[in-house]
Amino acid sequence: MNIEIRTDKNIQNNDRLISYVRAELNEEFQRHSERITHFSVHLSDENGDKGGDDDIKCMIEARPAGLKPVVVNHKGHNVDTALHGAIDRLKRSLEHLFEKRENPRGGQLEFADADADKDVIDDED
Numbered sequence: 001m002n003i004e005i006r007t008d009k010n011i012q013n014n015d016r017l018i019s020y021v022r023a024e025l026n027e028e029f030q031r032h033s034e035r036i037t038h039f040s041v042h043l044s045d046e047n048g049d050k051g052g053d054d055d056i057k058c059m060i061e062a063r064p065a066g067l068k069p070v071v072v073n074h075k076g077h078n079v080d081t082a083l084h085g086a087i088d089r090l091k092r093s094l095e096h097l098f099e100k101r102e103n104p105r106g107g108q109l110e111f112a113d114a115d116a117d118k119d120v121i122d123d124e125d
Contacts, residue, residue: 001117003039010045011056011079018042021083028087030063030095036061043079058082060090063099070094 003022007013031115040061049057054075061071070093074085 001029001033001036001040003041003043006043007008008042008044010048011043016074017079017122024083028091029094031049031062032098034036035064035098036062041083044091056082058086060086062090064094064097067097068098101102 003025005018005021006014007017011017021041021069025041026033028119029036029039038061042059044057044059045055046057054077056076056077056079057073058079059071059073061069063069070090072086072093074082076082076085
């Protein structure tokens with residue numbers, strides 16, 4: 001699993017941040033490590049030096065093998081909440097995507113027992 005991490009000019013990209021993001025992604029997506037080939041994480045501070053509520057944005061793109069990329073965004077008041085919010089959204093999106101791929105129709109339809117309907121009709125005659 002390849003993990004690429006980028007930041008804008010307002011968020012300092014250092015070894016500690018890179019290690020933290022990699023560890024969180026590896027922990028959360030360990031069970032899907034063979035299905036996902038690449039993660040691209042982009043962290044940005046939309047308001048820059050001005051501050052404000054929920055101004056840190058985390059965008060994560062995951063590339064599942066053989067499928068189109070999945071992209072999610074989440075805003076938070078700091079890097080940690082933005083990252084975990086995006087990870088949660090990505091987990092739900094990927095689980096849904098993998099479930100749809102494995103069970104395209106959502107399972108077998110259950111039909112009413114045809115014999116039960118006949119008995120009711122026969123009793124009315």
